[in-house]
Amino acid sequence: MEPNKADVRQLFGRRKFLAGAAAVAVAGGLAAKASGAILAAAVAATAAMAEAGQWKMFDRRLGMFVHWGIYSVGEWHEQEQWRRKMSRADYEKLAERFTAEKFSADAFVDVAESSGAEYIVITSKHHDGFCMWDTATTDYKVTNTPAKRDVIKELAEACRRRGMKLGFYYSNPDWHHSNAHNERSTHQIPMEPGDISDMEKYIAYVKTQVTELLTNYGEVVCFFWDIPTNIDLPEMDALVRRLQPGIMVNDRGWGNKATCDYSTPERDYKWDAPGERHTEACDAVGVQSWGYRADEDYHTHGYLTRKIDKFLATGANFLLNVGPKSDGTIPDEARAIMAEVGKWHAKVRDSYRGVTTVPQIRLKIAPGAVLTRRGDSLFVHFPDGLDASGLDMRPLAALPEKATLLNTGKSLKTRVELMPWNAGKFDRETLHVWGIPADDLANECIVIRLDFPAGALDAALSAL
Numbered sequence: 001m002e003p004n005k006a007d008v009r010q011l012f013g014r015r016k017f018l019a020g021a022a023a024v025a026v027a028g029g030l031a032a033k034a035s036g037a038i039l040a041a042a043v044a045a046t047a048a049m050a051e052a053g054q055w056k057m058f059d060r061r062l063g064m065f066v067h068w069g070i071y072s073v074g075e076w077h078e079q080e081q082w083r084r085k086m087s088r089a090d091y092e093k094l095a096e097r098f099t100a101e102k103f104s105a106d107a108f109v110d111v112a113e114s115s116g117a118e119y120i121v122i123t124s125k126h127h128d129g130f131c132m133w134d135t136a137t138t139d140y141k142v143t144n145t146p147a148k149r150d151v152i153k154e155l156a157e158a159c160r161r162r163g164m165k166l167g168f169y170y171s172n173p174d175w176h177h178s179n180a181h182n183e184r185s186t187h188q189i190p191m192e193p194g195d196i197s198d199m200e201k202y203i204a205y206v207k208t209q210v211t212e213l214l215t216n217y218g219e220v221v222c223f224f225w226d227i228p229t230n231i232d233l234p235e236m237d238a239l240v241r242r243l244q245p246g247i248m249v250n251d252r253g254w255g256n257k258a259t260c261d262y263s264t265p266e267r268d269y270k271w272d273a274p275g276e277r278h279t280e281a282c283d284a285v286g287v288q289s290w291g292y293r294a295d296e297d298y299h300t301h302g303y304l305t306r307k308i309d310k311f312l313a314t315g316a317n318f319l320l321n322v323g324p325k326s327d328g329t330i331p332d333e334a335r336a337i338m339a340e341v342g343k344w345h346a347k348v349r350d351s352y353r354g355v356t357t358v359p360q361i362r363l364k365i366a367p368g369a370v371l372t373r374r375g376d377s378l379f380v381h382f383p384d385g386l387d388a389s390g391l392d393m394r395p396l397a398a399l400p401e402k403a404t405l406l407n408t409g410k411s412l413k414t415r416v417e418l419m420p421w422n423a424g425k426f427d428r429e430t431l432h433v434w435g436i437p438a439d440d441l442a443n444e445c446i447v448i449r450l451d452f453p454a455g456a457l458d459a460a461l462s463a464l
């Protein structure tokens with residue numbers, strides 16, 4: 001039965017919320033006790049896995065990011081409350097129309113699989129403070145909407161059943177919590193009457209929420225804090241790591257830039273080769289919003305495949321976001337894009353598996369090309385596009401046994417020869433690869449595979 005509007009308002013009312021917040025510590029303690037056994041099992045499982053080396057997150061993998069919350073009702077942007085300067089009371093009303101009636105966790109996993117993603121990272125709580133799991137810390141949660149379902153639980157179960165890894169996004173700013181005003185951080189909204197900035201109280205709340213998330217939902221492979229707090233609190237990451245040994249923690253937490261596991265460049269970042277830390281870049285299929293937006297502008301296949309390739313080829317992971325609607329479905333456009341990305345990824349994924357990046361060669365016709373290799377195979381990636389139907393692989397002079405355009409499976413022509421441009425100046429024979437239908441593939445990142453006779457590639461590279 002759908003709760004009527006007055007009920008929902010009362011449920012999310014200020015007084016009740018504050019009482020809920022005061023009960024946080026007690027509730028958290030109970031939750032922790034009740035789930036002690038589950039936690040012990042999770043700890044044992046992840047420790048065993050780490051030992052067996054079964055799954056390591058950073059292996060040039062694709063992941064699917066999911067931004068889902070009551071903002072999907074607004075069909076505009078996940079930060080609607082802030083960007084449209086909505087009052088908290090007005091924003092809360094979106095919850096009354098959050099039905100998730102067509103939500104199927106398996107359908108989320110299907111979309112992830114169709115794209116080639118090997119893990120899903122979902123927003124457990126975005127800046128709006130709305131919780132997508134059945135938390136004991138607040139009434140402002142998904143089980144109190146018409147959906148009445150713990151969608152995080154359903155997703156966690158489907159992921160486990162399907163062998164899909166799961167991670168949680170968690171926003172540090174909280175536009176619903178009356179104590180969560182952090183003057184050191186961005187993404188803060190003006191205080192409302194009755195708000196009292198009290199970070200100590202808010203931190204206790206965050207700890208209880210994180211404890212729930214990392215205790216009650218089985219294995220969690222990564223924790224994506226959002227919006228750095230600029231408050232040094234190493235105990236926050238320590239808590240995360242204690243609850244889920246082996247978990248990877250990102251760089252947007254509580255003063256954790258130096259101690260985190262990975263960096264998270266997003267969208268229109270200035271791209272740089274990943275440094276000594278792991279990198280997981282992220283972008284969305286939609287241009288304007290991470291959450292569902294009606295009439296969204298969608299990225300092209302060319303843009304997405306080139307961007308994904310640039311990161312995977314250079315050693316990073318890539319998280320590609322979709323924003324489900326309030327009825328729980330992933331928009332058709334997004335599903336189609338994910339499937340297209342998946343078709344491409346399936347054809348080129350071998351160029352990321354067990355490879356190392358080869359920095360020695362800079363191609364004249366495609367200076368942005370990135371080379372990876374595994375044994376006697378060399379993979380040539382064109383994340384900045386390819387402007388010609390052939391390439392001078394200068395200074396490489398080895399002849400491959402086979403040259404394959406991975407996008408189509410088609411063989412390419414090769415010869416070691418003196419190219420006219422090199423005559424007189426460089427004056428050496430180089431590998432010429434040609435017959436590439438670059439125009440036909442203008443809207444997709446091209447990857448070429450060159451298989452050399454045993455030892456020939458090593459010899460050629462060491463001669464450079």
Ligand code: GLC
Nearest residue numbers: 067078079226227266282290
């Ligand atoms: C930014 C945005 C946020 C989004 C996130 C994804 O931090 O503030 O809305 O969730 O990027 O990385």
